[in-house]
Amino acid sequence: MTDFKTLGLAETVLRAVTSEGYDTPTPIQAKAIPLVLEGRDVVGIAQTGTGKTAAFVLPLLSRLAELGGTAKPKGTRVLVLSPTRELAAQIHDAVRAYGKNVRPRSTVVVGGAKPGPQIRACAQGLDFLVATPGRLLDHIGTGAIKLTDTAVVVLDEADQMLDLGFMPAVRRILAMTPKTRQTVLFSATMPNQIRALADDFLTDPVEIAVTPASTPIERIQQSVVQVARAEKRNALARILADEAVRRAIVFTRTKRGADRVARHLASAGLASEAIHGDKSQGQRERALDAFKTGKSNILVATDIAARGIDVDGVTHVVNYELPNVPESYVHRIGRTARAGAEGVAVSLVDEEEMELLGDIERLIGRSLITGEAIDRDAPKPRAAGSGKAKRSRRRGGGSRTQQTAGGEGRPQQSRGEGRPQQSHGESRPKQVGGARAQQSNGDGRQKPAAKSDGRPKQAPKSNTRPNQPNGGDARPKRSGGEALDAGVARIAGGTPRGGKQQKGFRSPAPVRA
Incomplete structure (x- = not known):
């Protein structure tokens, strides 16, 4: 040798x-x-x-x-x-x-x-x-x-x-x-x-x-979470709160997006640093130092700022938004699985990003969507009759939930900015495999899906037990939140924590860049 x-x-x-x-x-x-x-x-x-x-x-x-x-x-x-x-x-x-x-x-x-x-x-x-x-x-x-x-x-x-x-x-x-x-x-x-x-x-x-004998991409467990754009930040926080996530890099397309994501994670009790071109050299150096030494376990970065980040021990890479250039996807996920280790790469994909996802799949020669894709970070179940999920046959096997007036029905946010997308005074959010929100009157209020009495429709009573066939489905339905909890455990390689938001996670030992 x-x-x-x-x-x-x-x-x-x-x-x-x-x-x-x-x-x-x-x-x-x-x-x-x-x-x-x-x-x-x-x-x-x-x-x-x-x-x-x-x-x-x-x-x-x-x-x-x-x-x-x-x-x-x-x-x-x-x-x-x-x-x-x-x-x-x-x-x-x-x-x-x-x-x-x-x-x-x-x-x-x-x-x-x-x-x-x-x-x-x-x-x-x-x-x-x-x-x-x-x-x-x-x-x-x-x-x-x-x-x-x-x-x-x-x-x-x-x-x-x-x-x-x-x-x-x-x-x-x-x-x-x-x-x-x-x-x-x-x-x-x-x-x-x-x-x-x-x-x-x-x-x-x-x-x-x-080409290394075992290329990094072969040692990375890649997956896609199909999620409405307005729910991305909540889904991200729940993924990063898992015990299996020791050190993570989150990628955004824009500098403003990186700052917003970092603020949201901080409000969820997850220590993170944002790094992008608008930061001064001193700010960028301090953020990188905190990430390398384990003071902060999450780094939110744009593609440009991430070039040159050479840190071992990154267990997870999360694409909060897919890159416009497919090759950048390979560069991004290559931040994990270094020095012979294995890693996890999760991509949060909304409907408008499906074409970008197709470009990435063609580049790497494999499909990233499986039948276990998660729909959305939905609220916890309210009561019977608040809406049942129907399996969609669309790509990825995600489910599309139709909500009644008892459902959430919030207008779609635009790239995490909290502003509803409106068209001719009507808000009609686009979601991939998630819950279809009800129409808005243009002022943010919901049109009831039920008749004019405004009362939510109740689900028909049934004496059929969940484990028995019911309309051809022998399995009990899970809420979107439960599905995401289960998916987080599968994607992150850990165990969901009983629905409670974890205030940070274990700090790894300092690493040398």
């Missing part, structure tokens, strides 16, 4: 690797490190969590240790471009940890932080500069940073930089560096635009592709 000592790394770097507790390289590290040491251009295709950062940090530190010398003022010998602040910070942490015996000059240049300290750090010259494209171009424009003597450029998570619209900026930056530079590109996928970038800026690159 290959170990780091056989890869040609400098002794000072090997000592740091050993002190960090590593002795065996991952497949991507074993293939990439010798090539980077040779000065070759490299295209590496590997999933998130396979050790790509060390695959370029270790050999570049070794080369700096052997070459010696210093960079020119305002210049940098190695430039690493990252799509997000969080990933940039983690790369910089790796440079400091593995380079503690080399002691390279390094800094991070990202948005959301004051430019003054960044400019001062670059003034004397750097060995390692880790940056996001936008802020780097700002500093280049003011003359604070020069790339005329940069020897190595690393593009990390290139496909994410493409998704975030950074390709024009990346091309501008590469054009400012010497043509004799070494270029290393890492990406989880290889779309045409990334292939074109490699063709334009890399010289005779060696392409390496690594």
Whole structure:
């Protein structure tokens, strides 16, 4: 079996690797490190969590240790471009940890932080500069940073930089560096635009592709909860309150949505932190630190902010909203089942997201909906005659409940904002496999489903016991709330807690990112 000592790394770097507790390289590290040491251009295709950062940090530190010398003022010998602040910070942490015996000059240049300290750090010259494209171009424009003597450029998570619209900026930056530079590109996928970038800026690159023997997606128990949009936050809180949920990441599409979800979880007694692009760098760092150390067990994040979150021990990933890009689903759920562990991924899907769900299923080559999909976080049963669930034959086998005036019948909320969706003065909520609310008069009041006397219809009396056939159904009916409790136990791998809202859950031991 290959170990780091056989890869040609400098002794000072090997000592740091050993002190960090590593002795065996991952497949991507074993293939990439010798090539980077040779000065070759490299295209590496590997999933998130396979050790790509060390695959370029270790050999570049070794080369700096052997070459010696210093960079020119305002210049940098190695430039690493990252799509997000969080990933940039983690790369910089790796440079400091593995380079503690080399002691390279390094800094991070990202948005959301004051430019003054960044400019001062670059003034004397750097060995390692880790940056996001936008802020780097700002500093280049003011003359604070020069790339005329940069020897190595690393593009990390290139496909994410493409998704975030950074390709024009990346091309501008590469054009400012010497043509004799070494270029290393890492990406989880290889779309045409990334292939074109490699063709334009890399010289005779060696392409390496690594798929772990057991890919993360194979170790993740994936499931879908079909739920009305207005009920998503309640369903989320009940899932996260289960004992089996030790550390969880919740994904939303928008920054405002992340804040709303975090506030709702806090009101339910579940400690959580929100992280997104509108947070300052300090706020994001504090939120990540609380999540890593176990002070907060739930992190609510957008796709962009989640890039670079590398935390072991995440037991659950919940898609509060499905991503617009199917590939992002794979990136999201890859936050769990790391380091050979198993994980759980739950997606809360409303009717408007069914097309997105179909795109995801085609990408991963399997159906995520089963006959055990849960309808909604319905209220506890009121009394006989308050509405019976009928099995629907629609996709997923969820049930559609028709409620009478005794049912809940609340108007549909719009993306958790609490505003009813109205059309020509009438509220007609859309639900997937959930309870169909009654029509509204346009002012939020309910039209009674019964006759004009306004009294709720009573269910016909029956002497038939629940366990005996009754209209072809031999099983007792369960309320939507009971179904969700049972489903939470099945999805989370634990036991529902008697209907009481759990005030948090067990804190795991601190983990190292």
